[in-house]
Amino acid sequence: MKVMIIGAAGMVGRKLTTALVGTETLAGRVISRLDLVDVIAPETPDASGIEVTATAADISDPAVAAKLIENRPDMIFHLAAIVSGEAELDFEKGYAINLDGTRYLFEAIRHASTEEPYCPRFVFTSSIAVFGAPFPDRIGDEFFQTPRTSYGTQKAIGELLLSDYSRRGFLDGVGIRLPTICIRPGKPNKAASGFFSSILREPLVGQEAVLPVDADVRHWHASPRAAVGFLLHAAELDTAELGARRNLNMPGLSATVAEQIEALRRVAGDKAVSLIRHEPDPMITEIVSGWARDFDASRAIALGFKAETSFDEIIRIHIDDELGGHLPD
């Protein structure tokens, strides 16, 4: 099986790469080739049995997609995107990458499929940003798409194209709407959602973190490990079970900031919790108030997608995967 990851240099892309190189199989087939693509060439992992390539490519260039799929990958993970904040600041860049770039990939596959039998599985990472407030307390599987950002708009359009190209038989698409990934490894960043991770990640290693919202703020989370699990399951599931509805809300954990903090206390003690400094930020509070708080992801759960069920588990996964299995002394 030939596998391609577009957006392989990102956090989830790197973890997915590591997982595939580790198992060397996907959907019961041996991985013979792994093409890693991103706007900068992704790092190439050690993988004795797999031919690995790393390519720097700008998917907003109309000529690129046909070249990318020249080797006819059987499985394409499309994770590449201009993130929410940047797509909001740079209207044209967001549409160029998130809409046109995605559509060029679909079109290249369609053209290939008219030349020879070709219908790759195409796993598309979408986002809960396809939904916009006001929300019901729990968003169900049939709630309408009314994004309130250009990023969410572009993802919702990608989903619609994915469905139509799948229905037409050009590709075999699965769109997965990821929860906010928590705990995101790495340095603090300026994303409005960054504090959900940093209020846990920094105290776990003895550093201070700022909480810019009230503790009763509720949000929708899944770990990086769960995100990789979603991608692998989307690659392996029987799409006949999806019918015409190719886009799915992934399961996750709905939790308040207070619940996150209590989980931190149970795992790392009062001292860790004392490193969280509450500095209300009206702008971040306002942004976050427009975000989804909870989902009833029944359909994805019935299809076998799995997420964490407690923040203790999410914190322990971070300790296992990022801190070598234990808190620093």
Add this chain to the structure above:
Amino acid sequence: MKVMIIGAAGMVGRKLTTALVGTETLAGRVISRLDLVDVIAPETPDASGIEVTATAADISDPAVAAKLIENRPDMIFHLAAIVSGEAELDFEKGYAINLDGTRYLFEAIRHASTEEPYCPRFVFTSSIAVFGAPFPDRIGDEFFQTPRTSYGTQKAIGELLLSDYSRRGFLDGVGIRLPTICIRPGKPNKAASGFFSSILREPLVGQEAVLPVDADVRHWHASPRAAVGFLLHAAELDTAELGARRNLNMPGLSATVAEQIEALRRVAGDKAVSLIRHEPDPMITEIVSGWARDFDASRAIALGFKAETSFDEIIRIHIDDELGGHLPD
């Protein structure tokens, strides 16, 4: 006020033109200019006080949109589309007109609005084809968009772009999802939905009509007069009331074929009804079984959109508007 109708040569476009030329005002302002655009040059109506232009233009040509809006219309009605059946048969043509053509218009307006203050009202005719079976008995205002045709996909994407361009302040969009228009004037056509009109239209003038489905089939209707009313109301309403949700299910009348036939009997008698010949067509029956049957269009109704409440009324409107006010002797 400068008004543009794109898709002015179609049935609804012609009726909208007639209405505007009749009132000479829109949203309380005098219409000074009316630009009629279609793939073939629309007929120019007599209109003494209004400067009327008729232009043949292919909106799938990227250079066309900027030219069309050179005079900065204050009000744009975008009705142009490749219809459902053709968009399904010709994948590329459907996307070229319904997606790219619509996006080029939005982009031309955005570019214009960055040069000078410009934010036209943009009324976009969408369709209940943005929804796909399985449906609830009544589709509510927050039901998700899962089109099962390329046409429905293209309309759903147009809606998303309309919302995002409105949110960004490039234009002031209102998307209206029209019910099936009944009674469509003119000759019988091969559209799968054609019989909903022809089983009334033909018997009203003493001609036979074929009913290809069972009489218990339920569907969602509004008259051509109601459709023009929706467009005018969308042009005039205060979009502050819409908030971020710019796309609306229009009100309509949910009726079974049997209810249509009983209305025909009340208005035109048993003899008219006897002209309907039941010839079940499995293909049409199958297609129609995937269509929406009923909507709870509360939001549009609260915003002042109005449709018919009985098929007697729909038939009488046809008699008034198409048959000179009375049945032929």
